[in-house]
Amino acid sequence: MTTLFDPVKFGDIQLANRIVMAPLTRNRSPKAIPNDLNAAYYEQRASAGLLITEGTPVTQQGQGYADVPGLYLPEAVAGWKKVTDAVHKKGGKIVTQIWHVGRVSHVSLQPNGAAPVAPSAIPAGGKTYIIDENGNGAFAETSAPRALEIAEISGIVADYAKGARAAIDAGFDGVEIHGANGYLIDQFLKDGANQRTDEYGGSIENRVRFALEVVDAVAKEIGAGRVGIRLSPVTPANGITESQPQAVFNHLIKELGSRGLSFIHVIEGATGGDRDFTQGGKPFNYQELKDIYRKAGGSGAWLVNNGYDKAAAEQAVESGYADAVAFGKLFIANPDLVERFQTNAELNELDKATLYGGGAKGYTDYPNLDTAA
Numbered sequence: 597m598t599t600l601f602d603p604v605k606f607g608d609i610q611l612a613n614r615i616v617m618a619p620l621t622r623n624r625s626p627k628a629i630p631n632d633l634n635a636a637y638y639e640q641r642a643s644a645g646l647l648i649t650e651g652t653p654v655t656q657q658g659q660g661y662a663d664v665p666g667l668y669l670p671e672a673v674a675g676w677k678k679v680t681d682a683v684h685k686k687g688g689k690i691v692t693q694i695w696h697v698g699r700v701s702h703v704s705l706q707p708n709g710a711a712p713v714a715p716s717a718i719p720a721g722g723k724t725y726i727i728d729e730n731g732n733g734a735f736a737e738t739s740a741p742r743a744l745e746i747a748e749i750s751g752i753v754a755d756y757a758k759g760a761r762a763a764i765d766a767g768f769d770g771v772e773i774h775g776a777n778g779y780l781i782d783q784f785l786k787d788g789a790n791q792r793t794d795e796y797g798g799s800i801e802n803r804v805r806f807a808l809e810v811v812d813a814v815a816k817e818i819g820a821g822r823v824g825i826r827l828s829p830v831t832p833a834n835g836i837t838e839s840q841p842q843a844v845f846n847h848l849i850k851e852l853g854s855r856g857l858s859f860i861h862v863i864e865g866a867t868g869g870d871r872d873f874t875q876g877g878k879p880f881n882y883q884e885l886k887d888i889y890r891k892a893g894g895s896g897a898w899l900v901n902n903g904y905d906k907a908a909a910e911q912a913v914e915s916g917y918a919d920a921v922a923f924g925k926l927f928i929a930n931p932d933l934v935e936r937f938q939t940n941a942e943l944n945e946l947d948k949a950t951l952y953g954g955g956a957k958g959y960t961d962y963p964n965l966d967t968a969a
């Protein structure tokens with residue numbers, strides 16, 4: 597019987613175990629440049645089967661929060677090299693999550709203070725994290741977006757491919773395309789954010805077009821076996837809504853089945869919240885989604901996430917439903933989560949006050965079993 601501690605292949609990427617660190621924004625890379633503290637943080641967690649870094653914008657236009665690391669400056673690629681070198685020296689594997697926030701941004705973060713872009717001029721609502729006029733981190737309402745002109749879209753698709761190339765140049769083992777949590781790709785997928793009347797809006801076939809163009813461009817650039825995608829069919833994150841999520845994601849996953857991807861990463865329920873949350877008036881069927889993917893020829897690893905503990909993760913893998921499980925908050929507080937699971941050791945408590953922004957406190961100062969002894 598397969599267990600969490602057995603190796604697994606994510607396309608071209610070989611994992612030593614099936615315990616994955618989920619992407620986690622931590623806002624500790626001033627000027628969007630990864631630094632030595634970031635390298636230490638990821639190195640501490642290198643025993644994961646796979647590290648998926650925090651969301652990494654492919655352009656400044658794709659940046660939605662202050663102090664997140666990017667992939668669009670040469671200094672940032674050099675900064676990421678420190679991270680990948682440190683993780684690889686520990687025998688770890690690491691991919692970066694390539695990201696464009698779309699409407700979830702603020703004019704102070706955008707090139708020339710411009711409006712954020714989106715499929716349609718529909719605000720996300722909610723807040724984002726900026727650096728205020730006094731140089732302090734602060735939460736601010738997201739700015740009203742403008743609708744992308746159709747002529748702009750191919751350029752953004754190319755930006756993802758450039759970002760993926762930069763990721764490989766920075767030493768990453770691959771990329772995860774951020775297609776979840778109400779950001780740009782999710783905005784195109786869902787009818788609450790996408791009310792376009794051209795070939796990128798209206799029908800389900802049109803609304804998945806942008807996601808598939810990004811997948812194809814990134815796979816062409818770095819090889820499909822190094823490309824995963826994160827999806828969140830029913831999350832309400834960042835004000836996103838969809839009236840028929842099962843139909844949208846069944847169609848998308850069928851299209852992804854023929855593309856030879858490394859992995860499919862699915863957030864079940866509301867991101868960071870209720871696993872049973874749904875949209876469209878009926879429960880979402882995740883098993884159906886996976887079955888359609890496999891039936892369509894999808895051989896990528898099936899990675900699940902959101903609120904799993906060790907027992908639930910073991911059940912998901914041992915039953916054959918999931919190939920691996922991603923853990924977010926547990927990896928923040930437990931750098932050696934794999935060893936703690938293996939030895940049934942007590943887990944560190946998460947300090948919620950230090951999740952975003954700041955320095956080593958609540959970032960690189962969580963004890964591992966050796967230091968705690």
Ligand SMILES: C=C(C(=O)O)c1ccccc1
Binds near residue numbers: 651661776777867
């Ligand atoms: C990248 C994020 C996501 O996917 O939700 C994110 C961004 C800011 C805070 C928490 C999470």
